[in-house]
Amino acid sequence: MPLPLRHPITRRTAIQAGTIGLMGLGLDQLASLRAADASSGKTHKSCIYIFLSGGLSQQDSLDMKPDAPDDVRGEFQPIATRAPGVQICEHLPMLAQRSEHWSLVRSLTHPFNEHFEAHMVMLSGRTKLPTGYRSGKPQPTDWPSIAAVAGEATAAQENLPPSVVLPEVLKNPVGSVASGQFAGLMGSRRDPWFVEASPFRGRASSGAFPTHSFNHLKEAFVNTDELVFQAPNLDLPEGLHRGRLNDRTKLLAHLDQQRRSLEQAASVGNFNQHRQAAISLLADPKVRRAFDVTHADAKTQDRYGRNSFGWSLLMARRLVAAGVNLVQVNLGNWNSWDTHGANFPKLKDFLLPPTDRAVSALLDDLRESGLLDDTLIVMAGEFGRTPKISLLPQHYKLPGRDHWGGVQSVFFAGGGVEGSRVVGSSDSKAAYPASDPKAPENMAATIYHALGIPTGAAWYDGQDRPNRVYHSEPIKQLFA
Numbered sequence: 001m002p003l004p005l006r007h008p009i010t011r012r013t014a015i016q017a018g019t020i021g022l023m024g025l026g027l028d029q030l031a032s033l034r035a036a037d038a039s040s041g042k043t044h045k046s047c048i049y050i051f052l053s054g055g056l057s058q059q060d061s062l063d064m065k066p067d068a069p070d071d072v073r074g075e076f077q078p079i080a081t082r083a084p085g086v087q088i089c090e091h092l093p094m095l096a097q098r099s100e101h102w103s104l105v106r107s108l109t110h111p112f113n114e115h116f117e118a119h120m121v122m123l124s125g126r127t128k129l130p131t132g133y134r135s136g137k138p139q140p141t142d143w144p145s146i147a148a149v150a151g152e153a154t155a156a157q158e159n160l161p162p163s164v165v166l167p168e169v170l171k172n173p174v175g176s177v178a179s180g181q182f183a184g185l186m187g188s189r190r191d192p193w194f195v196e197a198s199p200f201r202g203r204a205s206s207g208a209f210p211t212h213s214f215n216h217l218k219e220a221f222v223n224t225d226e227l228v229f230q231a232p233n234l235d236l237p238e239g240l241h242r243g244r245l246n247d248r249t250k251l252l253a254h255l256d257q258q259r260r261s262l263e264q265a266a267s268v269g270n271f272n273q274h275r276q277a278a279i280s281l282l283a284d285p286k287v288r289r290a291f292d293v294t295h296a297d298a299k300t301q302d303r304y305g306r307n308s309f310g311w312s313l314l315m316a317r318r319l320v321a322a323g324v325n326l327v328q329v330n331l332g333n334w335n336s337w338d339t340h341g342a343n344f345p346k347l348k349d350f351l352l353p354p355t356d357r358a359v360s361a362l363l364d365d366l367r368e369s370g371l372l373d374d375t376l377i378v379m380a381g382e383f384g385r386t387p388k389i390s391l392l393p394q395h396y397k398l399p400g401r402d403h404w405g406g407v408q409s410v411f412f413a414g415g416g417v418e419g420s421r422v423v424g425s426s427d428s429k430a431a432y433p434a435s436d437p438k439a440p441e442n443m444a445a446t447i448y449h450a451l452g453i454p455t456g457a458a459w460y461d462g463q464d465r466p467n468r469v470y471h472s473e474p475i476k477q478l479f480a
Contacts, residue, residue: 052331059430106424116136123147125149144184167315211354313358383408407430
């Protein structure tokens with residue numbers, strides 16, 4: 001099938017060109033397009049991609065091996081879910097009680113055991129490393145991230161950026177940056193919007209600060225005074241304002257001018273309240289406060305957890321409700337899940353409990369608000385962990401598991417996914433797929449499918465050359 005040519009007046013092109021967007025407002029056009037969407041029965045499709053940097057241990061979480069030898073099965077016990085025959089870790093009890101709303105793929109595999117390479121693969125959904133790839137140094141020739149592709153291939157809603165990454169860019173403590181997070185070949189103007197709610201400060205601590213924070217090297221709870229989770233700066237991403245407005249001051253002045261014009265229009269009866277909301281979105285203090293999740297009501301914060309994991313997923317839930325199409329949530333800063341040592345206390349005390357609480361609250365919120373059917377949730381790391389438990393005495397006093405791309409388990413919920421399903425399986429040691437292996441391309445295709453992106457869709461590089469969005473089939477077994 002030939003790749004599609006650009007259409008000169010698509011909705012997406014019109015938004016990017018400013019015909020309908022925030023900077024060159026065409027209120028009549030915006031209203032008519034929304035009316036057209038409503039009349040066609042279209043609903044807003046969205047995705048929350050939860051990324052566990054460091055790599056979740058599959059046999060200590062979602063693919064327990066209770067009959068394996070001691071040096072494989074580990075310390076944790078499996079518990080039953082509501083899905084017949086499906087067990088997960090005892091430290092994920094809230095998710096176990098909600099299994100009718102989620103499914104698992106236990107057979108995702110790729111060949112990389114190094115963090116930077118595996119980040120590139122799982123954040124872009126492309127197994128082959130790109131030409132010119134450099135470890136820890138993103139290149140303009142890198143594959144674009146799933147977030148960037150989704151942002152390019154879907155239409156912006158309510159003048160919001162179509163894709164967002166939060167709460168920070170993934171960097172290691174010495175400042176090297178993970179490849180695969182950016183737009184790469186698309187050009188930096190198409191980078192997703194990075195919401196810096198937890199700006200990187202070269203810290204050594206990991207986990208869900210401040211309540212579940214630890215230091216990988218010290219294997220201890222650490223003082224978290226230097227860790228900050230704050231209301232994000234809601235400046236527009238580069239591609240929406242470069243060449244139109246030079247800085248934030250001009251942006252706000254422009255918004256104020258637009259609002260005054262709209263208020264004047266209201267006085268003669270031509271004003272539409274929804275149009276005003278779209279224009280004032282980024283400048284409205286009430287909207288800014290809505291993203292300040294650390295000041296959400298006490299009941300909400302208690303359900304999600306008063307920590308960076310809970311606040312991040314609450315922010316993601318609010319963003320998709322507001323109209324963002326894809327939100328990537330880095331659940332834990334660089335390599336929080338990299339449990340080479342003290343694997344079991346780190347998972348038990350610092351990582352699994354806040355994840356269990358926050359993801360369960362997200363499922364509940366989306367279901368109760370009616371958004372779960374149209375919001376896909378995907379949770380994965382860059383790889384799994386080694387089948388056998390190991391000990392690195394030069395660094396750690398307690399045993400852990402090392403990097404392992406051979407197999408990992410991926411969590412799916414919402415977005416049309418049927419609950420209580422398990423796709424594929426790993427072998428007796430959770431080392432390699434035993435049945436129905438899946439690749440990062442299948443995971444990415446599942447995300448694009450749930451977002452309603454056509455199978456023949458393309459993105460365009462800096463030279464305006466078309467590139468396929470899909471590189472494999474969606475995981476069809478997840479859907480009815």
